[in-house]
Amino acid sequence: MSGIQLQDIRKSYTGGPQVLRGVSMDIRAGEFIVIVGPSGCGKSTLLRLIAGLEKCNEGDIRIGGRRVNDVAPQDRDIAMIFQNYALYPHMNVRENIAFGLELRGMAKAERHARAEEVARTLKLDAFLDRKPGALSGGQRQRVAMGRAMARNSSIFLMDEPLSNLDNALRVAMRSEIKELHRQLGATIIYVTHDQSEALSLADRIAVMKDGNLLQFDTPGTIYDRPANRFVAGFLGMHPTNFLPIETLPFWQGKAGLTVGMRPEHMTVHTAAPEAPAIPARIVFSEMTGANLMLHCESDVGRLLVTAPRQEMVGAQETVWIGYDASQAVFFDAGSENRVEHG
Amino acid sequence: MKPDSRILTALALIAGLLFLSPALYSIFMSFQTVDAYYTGKFEFTFENYALAIGQYNFARYLLNSIIVAGLVTLIALTVSTLAAFAFARFRFPGGNLLFAAVVATLMIPSHISLIPNYLTLAKVGLLDTYAGLILPAISNGFAAFFLRQYIRGIPVALDEAAYMDGATPLKVLWRVIVPIARPAIFAMGLFIFISEWNSYIWPLVAVGEEELYTLQIGLARLYRVNPGEDVINWPLVMAASTITILPVLLGFVFVERHLVRGITMGAVK
């Protein structure tokens, strides 16, 4: 088992701008790391550097303590799952899974036995003789997983492995991947642009933007104490409300800060409450399951508020929006970094 | 069967027969005695084949043609597949320039290089050898270009997956690229084989020794060595022609199955 250290990694493709601008991470052996960020922020590039498929311009990559900047991908003992699976179209499922073993010199009977064992864990045993072209999207995804698992690598890299699946399958595979991580005990680095995948899978999340690592911490910390306004806005099922502190009734005499308020920490009242509240008008509401998502208009701006369904029977003209001020996160209005605030 | 597809089949059959008719006629003629041919009768005989093989050494020419066209195809495919892989997948200093040079060779008529090739081979003493017949044909710019284009259409992620699986570049080429590019490689191989089989000028120039004649040279000589004043032994020529075209036809029937299977296999993203 091996940890991975990234030290001030910089990368630009020939003739292009810098894609990674000094990324450092210390990943412990056995951790499930999710790299998340908007598309184009350099997630895949970072993963490919770790895999050895690209070379970095500056910085050190260490795996298990060994510097691997100049080690070829096939010598890094890393398994990778590609976004489009990259299954070998001319090989059947058994051969696809066993190919890595064959290249490492394992005898035919042995590697086929191993492939079949892996296929069984992934419920692929009925498709061993099929070519990838005759499999569904979910089955192909499993073959890609099986190919990575067969070799017992200590590190798995996954680049948006579920993004081509429909929603139900994606959620199901999510828990399977989590379970797999528990069984294998391997280090997993998982790239996604989907914040809910990040929150549900990761031991630690790395949030990236424009080639910078903004925050690298546990899902709980990232959710509750985001490093800056971007992280606060990017993670979470619903968009956070960002408002200047001077416009809000919950604090007095403060200025120069932006407050991040999550919709679930806000409450809706049909009559003016005793505590401070913002008068608002419901523009429309969305059903999100157990809750309603209320889009409100107020003098301070647009507000998103979640409310239990039964509480709001029909849309009301005027409401008062209260807030649990202890949940607030504050950002410097200029730099947009989070600041501690009493 | 729907009626219109029956009509199509009939049309295709007629067109096929039309294309085949010269070959069928020459095969028919090759089993005829020369006397019968000139008197407008028909008399069945194997004599023409016996003559072509026994007296005019066509078995040897056939062997030479197979050796030369076969080796050229094999070596040219190997060289151009390697080159195509390099041009399609690797960036190296001077790579673009080198590829431009390969493409430029497509614009040079082969007859222009005839004399330089001849002089070069003469200098190294390879005239009148198999090597002399084969070597000038093994670098095939068109094949390198064509296969490079095909390989560029194969997702790079497949290469990368194989590297992650532990493959070396040559393993990636042999186990991933070549099987996927098989229809293109087969098509190119067929193309090279046929053009080499039919090649006339270069063997004519490079070889003087009768033991190294290819079929095309032997065939052309038949007009001249024929006995009889101003009379050409057409049935004999046709028997030699049949010996010349039959292997190619058989080869095509064999390879064509692979071509079709390869094309329908398709690639998966």
Ligand SMILES: Nc1ncnc2c1ncn2[C@@H]1O[C@H](COP(=O)(O)OP(=O)(O)O)[C@@H](O)[C@H]1O
């Ligand atoms: N092979 C490449 N050549 C040039 N630019 C590239 C290449 N791959 C990625 N890029 C650029 O690098 C940036 C980051 O890409 P990528 O790492 O794929 O982002 P992500 O995976 O986060 O969407 C993008 O702007 C992209 O256009």
Ligand SMILES: [Mg+2]
């Ligand atoms: Mg990506």
